[in-house]
Amino acid sequence: MNERKAVFFDVDGTLFKQGKNVPKSTIRAIAKIRENGHLAFVCTGRSRVMVPKTPILDIGFDGVVAACGMYADYQGKLLFAEEMRQEVLDDILPVLQRTETMYILEGTEYIYYDENTIGNAIDDWYIDAIRTMIPGHFIPVPKDSCKIRASKVSIQVPPQRAHEVIEAAKKNFQILLHYDNIGEIVPKGYTKASGIRRVCELLGIDRADTIAVGDSINDVDMLQFAGCGIAMGNATEPAKEIADYVTTDIFEDGIWNAMAHMGLL
Template identity: 40%
Template sequence: MKKAVFFDIDGTLWDFKMNIPESTKKALKELRKNGYYAFLCSGRSRSNIKSPKLLALGFDGIVAACGTHIEFEGEKLFELLLTKEQIGHILAVLRKHQIPMVLEGPNYIYVDEKDFVDDPYVIYLRNELGENLKSITGTAQYEVNKLSAELGNADVELVRKELGTEFDMIVHEPDGILEIGQAGHSKASGIERLCASLGIAKEDTYAFGDSANDVEMLEFVAHGIAMGNGTDVAKNAAEFVTTDIHKDGIWNGLKHYGLI
């Protein structure tokens, strides 16, 4: 059976300045040369996975937006969008608590720019996405897989309660970034769906991650690998902890399992 390796992006394949170690580039090349699948598996929406240098690493497919957008060899296999009513409910709750938000979809990212004056993330989005960044206006029908938000001083448990059980919410510490999506969908569910489509056995799955939204993925696959620079919650969920991203973490992790 063919083995499949799933890679988170931020803090795993590249650092938070989007620098990709040379050893990571070499490792991905060797992995695919050896006949194994390599997949991106990210909380980012597909519209925010555009970097030529990232895609140039060579991937067989993409699991994006916490499992709600799946591609294989350029073909879309699965897409789950929030309904207009779901989006309206989430926006109402977040605005009630004065929480700035970003709506993330397969083609566009929507942001209420007045809530993000000189925010570094929105500046990055403007530079990276260009015309793929849109403003939130009125009650338009948006194509959205998930949302991200800045918690600030809001009560996270109250927000969770008001959103209701229809949605899952991941809190990234210590920066207070929220990810909100449909309950029951995650990187793990995306991996499961993709593997079912391709006939990949669970015992042949591996994943690299570094943060809270990687936990389900690291626990689901047969071999979860946390980056040495990752959070404690990711490391606790992993079978193996490799070295830091800039200390050949991807190379060493793949080498540990005999994949390169």
């Protein structure tokens, strides 16, 4: 075990919430732990292109783990970037199209949408936010699937077709449902925890020296894997139950209090 820790922070619900600013205490806490010699990483289900400079990367991080463990960089240098195999794409895309599932293929550089189903999105603000965040990088799915470079798929399934999509996806994917019919599908074997594990192997970081901070169902695996798992006060019950420590709400200095509890400040 080393005195230097590597802290992996989820984004949505942990560092910030859509439509609100990153708490000033969060920015101060991350700057302080880095000043004290610790490493700070973003660890998100978002694809890399969906991790914006403002307001996230401007906080100041040593690296990014993105796309549920399929991508990582450190100090501006790529560590790894995995993509879905061609045969996997060719297997799942017809199912999504047949079931009129709204789907978005998320890659390192581009987000691809299906022109026939994009109108089925319940939350237009989400689509509008993507267009605003990455103008020029939100493009229609190419007719030739060989041109697609994607790591994961975000889906919104018609409720009556959810079972059909889930059954078809089971072969090659693990399914993370945030609601009954809204979630993401990721190639089997990839999670936030697998991304952290691989980063640790590449950088020579002991698992015991890792800390993961999150709030949602897709953070449970990394909270369980890390040397210490911290759930936000606003976290879901599954995240709180698996965590070693539950801090305060994101807007009640949750990150600052978590880092203080760990003695990193």
